[in-house]
Amino acid sequence: MxxxxxxxxxxxxxxxxxxxxxxxxxxxxxxxxxxxxxxxxxxxxxxxxxxxxxxxxxxxxxxxxxxxxxxxxxxxxxxxxxxxxxxxxxxxxxxxxxxxxxVVIFSGKTSKDEAENPAIKMLRKIWANKRENGLRQFKQYKYDKYEKLQFDLNTIDSALINSKLFKGMEFIFDQTDTSRVTGKTYLPIFVNEAFSKVYGDNVINKEKEILEGNKNSGFSENQTIITFVKDLYNDYDVYSNYLQFFDKSFTSPISRTGIQTYNYVLADSTFIDNKWCYNIIYYPRRKNELTFKGDFWVNDTTWAIKEINMQLSKSANINWVKEIYMEQEFDIVNDSTFLLARDYFLSDFSFRKKEESRGMYGKRTTLYENYDFDKELDKDFYDREVYNYDKDVYNRDDAFWEENRLESLSKDEAGVYKMLDTLKTVKKFKNLYNAGSILASGYWEIPSLNFDYGPIFSTFGFNDVEGLRIRTGGRTYFGQNDLWRLEGFLAYGFKDKKGKFGLSGKWLVDKKSRLIFSGGYRQDVEQIGASLTTSRDVLGRNLASSSLVNTAVNDKLTSIKLANVAVEIEPIQNLKFRTDLSLRELASASPTFSLDYFTDEAMTTTTGELKQAEVVFTTIWEPGKKTSGFGVERRTANEWFPTFFVSYTRGLEGTLDSDFEYDKLQFSFKKSTRLGGFGQLSISTEVGKIFDEVPLALLSPVPGNQSLFSIFNTYSQLNFYEFVTDEYASVQLEHNFGGRIFNRIPLLKGLNLREIIGIRGVIGNISQGNIDLNRPAFEDLLFEDGMMPTAITPNLIAPSSEPYYEYSFGVGNIFKVFRIDLNIRGNYNFLPDARKVGVTGSFGFYF
The missing domain is CATH 2.60.40.1120 (Carboxypeptidase-like, regulatory domain)
Incomplete structure (x- = not known):
């Protein structure tokens, strides 16, 4: 592979x-x-x-x-x-x-004392004046923005050109050029141009960017790819303490913590644009940290940055990126105002960091012109959204680009448009593109049928009830802005010899309010003890019911028949209201797992089947979330936004022969935050309560994790149904230091490992009424000789006397792709089959 x-x-x-x-x-x-x-x-x-x-x-x-x-x-x-x-x-x-x-010349570690090092004195003046520089000094602003994004294959040799892989596609190498930063030859393969008008108001802290035109080679109407590429290179303010991109926080050379992070040398001084400027060289004090090396020019009166370049330190703890190089140039708009005029960003992606290793360049050039200030616009202007896909924006003619392209394309950049138009007609390239598309989306596209087959990665699964499970399915796909979509699947378990299936559909009725109707039906096997929040995703299936390897017997599975209809609306951006009406038929899928409960007040009659109709009202607020696309399904285009979730469920006894009437209330909050040079903190908290007596299938089991995977929002040392609650409060914290500690340990700092710690806790209760109602769930499983079966049945206990907790110590970035966690159970070790210590891991590609 x-x-x-x-x-x-x-x-x-x-x-x-x-x-x-x-x-x-x-x-x-x-x-x-x-x-x-x-x-x-x-x-x-x-x-x-x-x-x-x-x-x-x-x-x-x-x-x-x-x-x-x-x-x-x-x-x-x-x-x-x-x-x-x-x-x-x-x-x-x-x-x-x-x-x-x-001047005094510094080598190695430079002094942090401004009396001994004039560069430090200048750095403090930059800090003192940074709020008076740039766009912050104006109430309102407006400017034109031209952005060019480019991806290039680099380090190409003649042997590769003549290889079988490129047979029939040799013409693509006519567009090769050489990087002015690295000196390596490269081949442009993707160019995206965008022209926008940007408006901002510092009084109300609002900014809006209106896209006037977008043009690229090969994906002219694919906003998802365009958004992904643009989000890879976030805008940054060099005056910020930390620069955020590639999911990392890099210490800025202008940071207030810079004195502790960088060495600074006053190197030169001269006139630039008739302004006297000083040149300061900087380089890291320590290896393996997310830092840069380079220099900057600063004006001697405003203490504004005139020019700066930043090159990633070779030892920086970042994966798949061999080189990062950035330049910013600031022009004098009036006699004392320096504003960003040009921003250049180059990154060299590669499997290895060796100089001769092959890779791919990602380059962004952004130019800013026609600044205008202090012209107030209505607040509604900034809040007004675009709801429809404007095809014209992505199909501007050459005259538009001649007028608005603020930097001419090089001969090779212009040639890549023509080259890719030709390349898309080559059968071999089509096959390579299709293979890449399957890896990225998980679906095999069949354009002639407007149908995608998949998800490919769900084809095989395994659990103790179904044994080996195979699954096939697909979805309609006319384009990424489809107003409606149908999906379905068929599955079969070779052990239980039962077929499963599901079908769902959704329809975007109104784009402005994002009014969506949806519905579907699923008949399947599910591990409902792996999540505190009941899923009504008709086609959903969690990892817990199909994990190939488990730490305990995975037989506590439920047969589910789910019919669901829903309507959702988003009247305000990122604030969504949804109402579901569902009918679930639940029963145990295993002879060693019981869902039996009493059906009469005298507690003489039992059943293991449940039919339950419910109406669910859900509110989801995700401030700061950005999406791409305008259809019934949109993709999230950014990270680091919080999610607030509130849900109220009403059980409808008698409706559609439903068995129980009850009320259930849940609230959850999730957020991942970058803490500058201290890494990333992820937090998840959830509280819930069921106000009536209900069977085990409707209670809230604390989510166990019997797999060997590290899964956030589960408890790694709990078995399924080890704790069952009707009211609970759960908190999970995980902090990834990003190598900040290991990078200071002599024997470890060269390995670029990352330390991760976590703590998880839950407190809950289960009423005596619910214990009595569900007593048959463990009494009825006695064999004739009075012995319990091999599988442990639900204990029907909750962590009420003291919170259950566990903690973990992890090492990430092992061989750049592996993470291993040592999980330690904090208490309740007296319970049967309690797993006191365990090891879980995960696999993934992370920067």
Missing amino acids: RTKLYFLFLLLPVVALAQTKVSGLVKDENGESVPFANVLFVNSNEGTITNEDGRFYLESDETWSTLRVSFIGFETQDIELDQKVNYKMEIVLGSGAEAMSE
Whole structure:
């Protein structure tokens, strides 16, 4: 599998189209590399700095004849360029005594005292003035924004070009070019352009971006892909203490915690746009942290940033990203206001961080123009939403882009549009694209039938009741903005020799209010003891009922027949109201698991079957959530927003021959928060209460986890139905330090491991009435000889005398994909088959 994925990570050392290219190594007279030296073409503003190993790469579309290399404390070197391409240069800088006497040169760890290090004094002035710089100083603002996103295959060699994989597609390599940052040759494969008008109001803290046009190579109307790519590169404010992207928090070099994180060196000073500016070089104090190296220019009166570049530290604890390079340039809008004019972001994705390894570039260039200020707009303007898909926005003509493209496309970027149009006609590429689509969505697309087969990954399952289970299914799919959708599945268990099936449909009636009608029917086997909240997803199926390996017998499964109709509406963005009317028929699916209860007050008659009609009123609020698409199904396009959930359930006795009348109230809250350099905290809390006596099938079992997977919102050391409640309060906390502790331990800091701690607790109660009602659930399972069966039946006890709790210690990022947790049960160890200690794990690709 890994070998086949490598087709995404390619390379080609060929000469591209730029006019002047140089690369090499800068050393001192002793042969030691000189990091952070300035390298530029003489009589130009095009330059770079050497990396921490003293290496550099620089290219220009113009022809230049002289390269200048300089650094404080050394003599400046001017090198004549006899040809347009000059690779593997070695430049030796001699000591400069005069320069050495002008400023203090720092090496290694620099002083944090501003009396000894002038760069620290300047940094404090930046902090003191940052709120007076940028757009914050205006009540309202408006500007034009042009954004270009590009993905490129990099490090392509001639052997790969001639390989069987690309046979018939060799023409794609006509578009290769060379990166001005890394010096590697790349092949553009995806370009997305967007032009927007942005409005903001600092008084009411509102901002709105109106997309005027979008154009890309290959996915012109696929908002999901476009939104995913754009969300990968979030906008950031360099003045913030932490910069958030790739699900990580990187310490900004302008951060108030920067003195503890970076070394700073005052390196140079000069006029830029007729403003005197100082140049400060920075680099990390410690390895393995989420930090950068680079330099910035700051104005000497406003203490505003004029230019800054940031390059990811090679030792940073981040996966799949070998390189991150960012540049920001600020223009003077009036005599004292510096505003962002250009933002460039490059990332090099790769399986490995070795220099020669193949990968994929992701690049974003954003330009800002036509600033306008202090023109107030109605608050309704910022709250007004777009409900319909405007196809014209994604199909603007060439004249629109000639007028609004703030930076011309390179020859290769322009050529990629034509190249991909041709590539999409090649059968081999279609097959590769389809394979990638299946991996991403889990469905096999059949466009000729407007049908998707899947989910592929649900084809096989296993549990103690069904044995091996196979499943087949699919959904209608005309496009991502479909107003209606039908889905269904068929399944069969080879042990119980029973078929299962489900069918559901949903219809978006009104786009503005997102009024949706839905309904369906499912007949299946389910582990309802794995969640506190009853699912009414007609096609849903949880991992607990199909896990291949379990820590205890997984036979406490329920046969369910569920019919459900629902209506939901979203009158305010991210505030959803839903009403469900459902009819469930529940019975035990296993001879060693009982759901029996008394049906009469005299407690003489029992049954193990339940028929229950319910109406459920649910409110879900997710402030800050962003979505893509305009159809009946939308995809979430961001993370880190909270979820508030409130549900009221009314059991309808007598309706459709329903057995019980009861009331149930539930509330839950979930949120993951990035805590700057301290990692990520996830919290989940839930409370609930059932106000009447009901059978076991309607009670609230504390969710156990008998699998070997680490599953948030379950209790890893609890068996299914070990605790059963009719009122409960549950809290789960998990904190991922992101390597902050391990990175300081000598034997561990080079492994890029991540430490994770968690604690989970629940307190609850079950009334005596519910215990008495459900007594047959464990009494009736006695065999004739009076012995209990092998499987342990529900205890019908709740953690009421003291909260049940457990805690865990985890190590993540093992080989970049594995996580292992040691789970320890805190109490109630006297219960039968209590699992005191256990190990769970998970697998995933995370940055």
